[in-house]
Structure formats: C-alpha cells, structure tokens
Amino acid sequence: MAKRDRTLPRIAGSVIANRLRAAPTPGPTAATIAVYSVKGGVGKTTIAANLAWCAAELSGHRTLLWDLDAAGGSGFLYGLEPHASRQATDMFSREEAPDKLIRRTDFEGLDILPADESIRTIDATLTAIGKRKRLARLAESLGQQYQRIVLDCPPVMNELSAQVVRAADLIIVPLPPSPLSARALELVVREVADHSKRHPPILPVLSMLDMRRALHKAAREENPAWPMIPYASVVEQCAVQQRPVGAIAPQSPSAQRFISLWKAIEHKLAERRS
Template identity: 45%
Template sequence: MKVIAVFSLKGGVGKTSVAVNLAHLLATQAKRRTLLWDLDAQGAASDLLQVEPSKKARKLFAGSGGGDIEAYILPSKWQGLEVLAADESLRKLDVQLVESQRAKLLAKRLAAVAGEYDRVVLDCPPGFGLLADQIFRAADLIVEPMTMSPLSARTNEQLAEHLSRHHKGEPPVIPVFTMVDKRRALHRETLEACPDVHAIPYSSKVEEMAVYCLPLAEIAPDAVETKEFSKLVTAVERKLTRPARPRKA
C-alpha cells in the first residue's frame, strides 16, 4: 500500500479537486484498490463523492478507543474506490493529537488496512501543525497543488524547507499547477519556466464537479482537464513504483 498526501500550505488552490480526481482515476483508470481519506473538516471531498460519515471522524484518533478504521470506511459509487469521510468534528484534531501524545497515530491507523488497498489518497487541510507532521510521516508521496502566483511558489519553498528540517527531506513532492489560464501572461511565463510541472487548466468543467457531485472524468471524460489529471495519475504511479530509497533513520 502506498499513501499519497494531497497537501498545500495555502487554501483555495484546488486541493480537493486534485484529491478527488486523483483517487477516482487511480481506482478506475489505474485499477488500484483505492481509499480516499478526507482529513479536512469541511468535508468537501466526501461531498464530491456523495459519501457521508457514519461516525464522528475525530473518534478515529481517540487514542486506544475508536481505532477500528474499517468501521469508518464507506463504499463510493465506483468499484475499487472507498471513502473515509470527514465532518466538522475534525476542526480540533490538532488538540486531540496533542492529548494523545502519539506521533504516528495516523500511520498506525493506516497500517491496519495495509492489505486492503493499493493506494490511499489523503485530502489534507492546509497549514503546518501536528496533523500535517503525522501526514508527512505516513505518506510515501506528496502531491502539492499550487496556483500561478508568487505566494503559491513561496509555499512550495516553505514545504521543502519544513520537510528538510523536520523529516529528513521525505516524502518526495510532485507539484501541480491548478487553475491555469494561458491567456494570462504570468501563467504562460510560469509554464515556460517550469515545463515539467503538471498543469490543470482553469475551466467551468472543474467547477461543475461541485454542481453534480461527481469526479471530472464522469462529467467530461474527453476534456483536456481530464486528460491532464490522467497524466498526473501516470506520473504518480511512475513515482510510486520506482524502486524507493529507504527512509533515513
């Protein structure tokens, strides 16, 4: 099982859209048994996949109690894709993690279902904190959505600095530009300067995900945006199946 964290320091960068489409295509295109774990209290990923939590999500982090992760996992409409949904109870999760004093609690919960899934996609709330550090310890790869702004580029540097200082530079990061508009000079210049970074176009089709509560490939399977997400899945799979260096102790 490989764990992919969709993480950004900044909100409003299309993180949930990336997480949902990545998980959906991993299940339907790459044929991976996939779990999407919505860790954001807003629960947007859960809504887009039409899944409501059956229990308070925070209870899964309640130390020795509530630790049966399988009791929280629900099926989606798509074969091979299951969901661990979020709710507002996750708003004070960092406080709960302080009280638990268990630095690898999230990783432990995932280990309990390691034989059930090929891929786990974590839709992460923005910002550093105890939850973020638990995510970084558990993840094999970070997919980092970024907009085409200097501020977003700065968050990429901050993430790299944090991983280097606190996690020995691990896990590796795949940056992804979102909401790209090639009519704008700054966007064109940024793409020219970063030709290897995946770029998801800004479009009404992506916005329609929230209207229909469906992944993009179900709304517009032949759209350019869907093809770009498909390329991202290929890049993620290539990264995850490449022989990995052992993590530094």
C-alpha cells in the same frame, strides 16, 4: 546540531508521464499519497478526488480517499455527507477501527473516509495522545485493505501536517500561479525536511492554470516539466455533478491532464519500490 538538508527530491512530472507509456503496471504494494498545501483555495480537494478516481478506475487499485479537512469537500464531491453521530477523530484518540466510518462511492473500488466536525480538534487530539506516527500507523493498517490511500489535507502547519508528512510516500502540492503559491511550496519543503527523515518526494502541480493570463503563462514557461491542471468549466462541474472529471468528460483536456498526473505518480511509486 547539524543543519538538516532541505534539498528534497522532486518529480519532473511531464517527463515521467511520457516515459510511463512503456512502463510496467505497478504491483499491489500499498502507497499513501498526500495532497497538501499550506495555502487554501488551491484546488487541493478537486485534485485529491480526481486522483483517487484515477487510482481505482484506471489502475484498478482498491483506493481510499481519506478526508482530513473539516470542510468535508472530498465526501461532497462524491455526493456523501458525514454521519453526524460518528466521530472521525475516534480512530486517533480511542484507537477504534475506521471501518464503520468508511463509505462506498458509486465507483467500483473507490471508498471514502469522510471528515466531520470533530476533525476541527484533530491537532489537539494528536498532541494530547503524544503518538507522533499515529496517522502513519493507521495508514499502514488501512493499507492491508487498500492499495492506494489519497489524503485530502487541510492547509495547516501543525501536528496533523507533521503526521501527514511522516505517513506519505509522495506529496502533491497544488500551486495556482502566484507569488504566494511559490512561497507555499517552500513552506511545504521546510515542513517535509523538519518532520521526515526519509524525505518523501514532492510533486508541485500547477493548478487552476489559465493560459490566457500573462502571470499563468509565465509560470508555465518557467516550470514546463511540472504537471498542470487547467482552469476549466468541466473541472468546476465536479462540484455541481458530484462526480470526477473522468466520469463527466473522459475525453476532455482536463481529464487527460489528471490521467497524465496519475501516470507520473504511479511511475514514481514503482521507481521507489525498485
């Protein structure tokens, strides 16, 4: 068997963000963006929730934030709790439409498909039904209603992560500066190579970056083209106020970093369609 090519496309985020200022607004074609890492505690949910806000508020896309993590962090960051009587895995196992699970947020054009405890069994459910592209098919169907779908993914390597890779048009990998994070990126690259023939682009993002720390400063200097999200109190306030940074402090450096990251994403999606 021929060895798979593990040299996958990556995005030079800061360069793209600068070029985007003169780029045309992307068209209405739907796209699925996965925020994924095999390591927990890397700022994944915060990034997913803020990117979804950027998609709806800045680009004017009808956007769905889809929480695939049993912790339910994305819904919490928007003040939503899952309904105990509803089962998030029903759309996978029973092929039921997800419409009844989708919740509106306080922000126009931004909805959430929240997680609940049933998500804990989703890997077994997907394995049992034997449909390798079930998540991709659901995302394709939801793409009739939403121009952008942002997946908040759990830190796993199993059938769910394989299906996420097959469904995604773009994969965001949050990486707090540490040797374990560097290893996590290589594991994501391997996961993409193993489960997707078309190799969706991977965008590493330095998250929770504190330039007062030598290790963090060195990581930034080593990867100057990667987008970064700073470690800042205003980002922590997302969980306290249950609103995105752009709604709390739109002029803050953290809000501007999320906006730059979103512009890089939109540019890459437009580039792939051209």
